[in-house]
Amino acid sequence: MDKNQKINCTVTSCKYNNGGRQECELEQIIVTPIIGCNTKQSDESMCSSYRHENLHE
Numbered sequence: 001m002d003k004n005q006k007i008n009c010t011v012t013s014c015k016y017n018n019g020g021r022q023e024c025e026l027e028q029i030i031v032t033p034i035i036g037c038n039t040k041q042s043d044e045s046m047c048s049s050y051r052h053e054n055l056h057e
Contacts (some may be wrong), residue, residue: 015053024049
């Protein structure tokens with residue numbers, strides 16, 4: 001994998017989102033399948049690294 005890969009993201013409620021550049025600020029994300037979803041479309045997965053900007057870990 002390219003070390004300079006960028007993850008573009010427009011989910012502005014995520015604490016890792018840089019809205020000005022529409023980029024995820026994490027070095028890597030975890031993509032998880034949605035159980036029971038078999039649409040053969042992009043809605044079969046979600047970003048498991050998402051954290052709401054107002055929640056504390």
